[in-house]
Amino acid sequence: MLDGVLFFPVTPFAPDGALAPEALRAHVSAGVAAGAGAVFPACGTGEFHALSADEHTEVVRLTAEAVEGGVPVYAGVGGPLPTALALARAARDNGADGLLLLPPYLVSGDQAGLVRYVRQIAEAAGLPLIVYNRANARFTPDAAAEAAAIDGVVGFKDGVGDIETLARTVFAVRESLRESGKPFQFFNGLPTAEATVPAYRAIGVPLYSSAAFCFAPEISTAFHRAVTTGDDKRVDALLAGFFHPLVALRDKAPGYAVSLVKAGVKLRGLDAGSVRAPLSDPAPEDLAALAALLERGLDLVRSA
Numbered sequence: 001m002l003d004g005v006l007f008f009p010v011t012p013f014a015p016d017g018a019l020a021p022e023a024l025r026a027h028v029s030a031g032v033a034a035g036a037g038a039v040f041p042a043c044g045t046g047e048f049h050a051l052s053a054d055e056h057t058e059v060v061r062l063t064a065e066a067v068e069g070g071v072p073v074y075a076g077v078g079g080p081l082p083t084a085l086a087l088a089r090a091a092r093d094n095g096a097d098g099l100l101l102l103p104p105y106l107v108s109g110d111q112a113g114l115v116r117y118v119r120q121i122a123e124a125a126g127l128p129l130i131v132y133n134r135a136n137a138r139f140t141p142d143a144a145a146e147a148a149a150i151d152g153v154v155g156f157k158d159g160v161g162d163i164e165t166l167a168r169t170v171f172a173v174r175e176s177l178r179e180s181g182k183p184f185q186f187f188n189g190l191p192t193a194e195a196t197v198p199a200y201r202a203i204g205v206p207l208y209s210s211a212a213f214c215f216a217p218e219i220s221t222a223f224h225r226a227v228t229t230g231d232d233k234r235v236d237a238l239l240a241g242f243f244h245p246l247v248a249l250r251d252k253a254p255g256y257a258v259s260l261v262k263a264g265v266k267l268r269g270l271d272a273g274s275v276r277a278p279l280s281d282p283a284p285e286d287l288a289a290l291a292a293l294l295e296r297g298l299d300l301v302r303s304a
Contacts, residue, residue, distance in 0.1 A: 001073065003185055004037020005217075005224050006209045008045040010262045012057055012275035019055050019272060021062055027214075027270055034217035039067055043076035043100055045211045045261055050276035053083070053110040057090040064095025074130065078102025081117060090123035098128035100157065103137035111143035115150075122152040132189060133169075134159030141165070141172035142292055148173045157187035158205070161196065167203040183226075191257035192250055194223050194243045198235070201227070211257065212246065215264030219297040222304065235302070242297035249289055255279035260290055267291055 009031060012023035041063040042048050042056050044098050060075045069071055075091035077084050078233045085117055088099055104117055114137055122129045127295050129152050133139050133241050138160060147153055158166050169184055177184055188200040188208035197208055213220035226234035260276060265272045
């Protein structure tokens with residue numbers, strides 16, 4: 001079972017646009033040293049959409065080597081079924097401990113088709129698999145319960161933000177697994193998930209992914225500590241002073257949920273390169289705003 005701050009590293013690129021292995025190793029190693037509970041390479045923040053199959057495999061391999069077995073490594077897979085199957089097998093063979101299943105490519109299948117997609121990948125990979133509920137892979141409570149019963153499926157990550165439907169999904173899955181006693185976890189997977197942690201925890205979803213951990217692990221871990229110890233005053237201060245303004249900045253342009261994070265990594269001293277098309281790096285004024293916001297967040301942590 002996973003616990004702690006879930007780290008979703010960026011994928012660094014060199015000036016010529018190629019993968020930057022040493023920067024990736026440094027980024028992952030620093031995150032583990034900062035206290036990550038698990039590492040999720042080649043997922044949304046890691047620009048899964050922009051990686052070739054060979055690059056994806058290399059990112060997983062390098063991440064597993066950098067982690068050195070210290071925490072679990074869950075690789076992002078998804079897209080067309082043959083691609084997802086190939087990436088899942090390659091991730092397994094290159095050190096991944098589990099998989100985060102991103103949506104299939106382009107089309108919106110019916111609920112039975114989505115469950116079949118999950119089942120085929122879970123069976124082929126032979127690794128623990130977390131289903132990501134978002135975009136064109138939105139599961140009803142009944143379909144989520146059916147997927148949760150599949151051997152190897154161990155979690156459900158929500159990136160939709162429909163609290164009412166998710167509350168019913170949590171209930172449906174737990175009821176369906178009650179007799180078997182199968183361990184199962186739920187995750188908040190919204191961008192800048194910290195901003196919605198109080199709402200998700202209220203319906204029984206305590207785990208969350210932290211993109212902010214990539215560039216501000218001090219702030220991310222301070223928030224996690226405040227949440228898990230019930231320090232509501234501290235939670236509110238970090239939400240008001242850092243996470244809510246970060247959401248406002250993120251919402252200024254499509255793709256900022258990824259490109260702002262990579263820009264933040266560079267602000268902290270690691271040259272992670274630019275994001276790949278179709279995303280764009282932040283505008284200069286937004287980069288300046290991010291730098292100011294980062295300093296404000298660090299001041300909040302230092303003044304505690």
